[in-house]
Amino acid sequence: MDPVLSCRWHDQDGEWELSVSRNGGGWELIAAAPRWSESLPFAGPEDVRRLAQALLDLPADPEPYEFAWELSRTEFERTEKERTHFATFAVGLDPADDHRPYLAYQSYYHWGQTTALGLEVVCEDPPVDHLRAQAHALLSDLPGSTSTQP
Numbered sequence: 001m002d003p004v005l006s007c008r009w010h011d012q013d014g015e016w017e018l019s020v021s022r023n024g025g026g027w028e029l030i031a032a033a034p035r036w037s038e039s040l041p042f043a044g045p046e047d048v049r050r051l052a053q054a055l056l057d058l059p060a061d062p063e064p065y066e067f068a069w070e071l072s073r074t075e076f077e078r079t080e081k082e083r084t085h086f087a088t089f090a091v092g093l094d095p096a097d098d099h100r101p102y103l104a105y106q107s108y109y110h111w112g113q114t115t116a117l118g119l120e121v122v123c124e125d126p127p128v129d130h131l132r133a134q135a136h137a138l139l140s141d142l143p144g145s146t147s148t149q150p
Helices: 045-056 126-142
Strands: 003-011 014-023 027-034 035-040 065-074 083-094 100-111 114-124
Touching: 003 035, 003 045, 003 126, 014 035, 014 114, 014 126, 027 045, 027 100, 027 114, 035 045, 035 083, 035 114, 045 083, 045 126, 100 126
Parallel strands: none
Antiparallel strands: 003 014, 014 027, 027 035, 065 083, 083 100, 100 114
16 A cells, blocks of 8 residues: 555654555555554545545634544454444644644544544644645545645
C-alpha cells in the first residue's frame, strides 16, 4: 500500500503515523505508534473524498471546525470469539488550543460484553499545506471527484 495522504512525525518515543492508502479495491486508514500499528477500512471511496475535501476546507482563520469518521472491522463473525475493532478519526481545529489543526485517531475493541481502549494517535500541528497538496492530488485522481479549492 502506498500512502495517499500521510502525516508522520517523531518524538522521544519513536515514529508515529496517520495515513490513508489504497488497499486493492478499498481504502485503509493506518495508525502507527512506536510499538503498535493497526489499520481499518474506510466504508468506501466517498469517505476518502470527504476526508480529502475536509483537509482542503481546513480554515486558515481560528474557528470551530471538525470532521470525524467512524471506521470498523468485525472479525470472527458469529462465533464465540467475535471481535469488533472500531475507531474514530477526526480532522479539525482545536478550540481549546488556539484553534491549532490536528488529526486524531482513537480505536476501541469490543468482545462480547467488554469494550477496551485501543490505540490513540494524535498529530498536532500537521503540515497542513502538504496535506492539502496530497488531498488535491487524491481528488484529482478519484473518478467523480470535484474539489472546491485548487
